[in-house]
Amino acid sequence: MKAVLVALALIGASACWAQASAPAPSAHQHHVETVDDRVKELHAELKITPAEEEQWAKVADVMRNNAKTIDGLLEQRHDNARKQTAVENLQSWNDIAQAHAEGSKALLDAFSALYADMPASQKQLADAAFRPEQAHAK
Structure with a gap:
């Protein structure tokens, strides 16, 4: 479940959400809150230091x-x-997929810079946070 939340929050989309029947503004607001919640959760989980802010x-x-x-x-x-x-x-699915790919690349770039400066113990936390949940059970 944690890996799914990471993926959804980091990329900011899911195909299922696209088909939601809720009105777009309220669905959008809920999604923004979910991303903000995940940002806070990851900040705590990764033990981001003041120097890394x-x-x-x-x-x-x-x-x-x-x-x-x-x-x-x-x-x-x-x-x-x-x-x-x-x-x-x-075309609309293609536009979403393209934005997803571009967003993934932007996230990779931003997170790679942070990860490179983390001490080994913090990298282990990050590795666990981004590892699929099935891998945790093994």
Whole structure:
């Protein structure tokens, strides 16, 4: 479950959320709160030090920007779903996938810089936080 939350928060999207029937503004607000909650959880879990706050802020900004970008695309998709052609429908999924890929790269860049400066004990915390839950059970 933790790995799923990490993935969703870090990237800021899920295909299931795109199909939610809740109105976009309230769904968007809930999603932003979820990302903010995950930023706080990861901050505590990774034991971010005062010296790391500047780099952590960049990671958190990327997480929030990714969520905002994906939320916007999902809202557009939701608003246009009934009038889209098949090609437009596929294009909207492509736009979401492209934003997901670009967001993943931005997060990788921001987090890699933070991770590189972490001591070994903190890297172990990060490794565990990003490891799939199934790997924890082994």
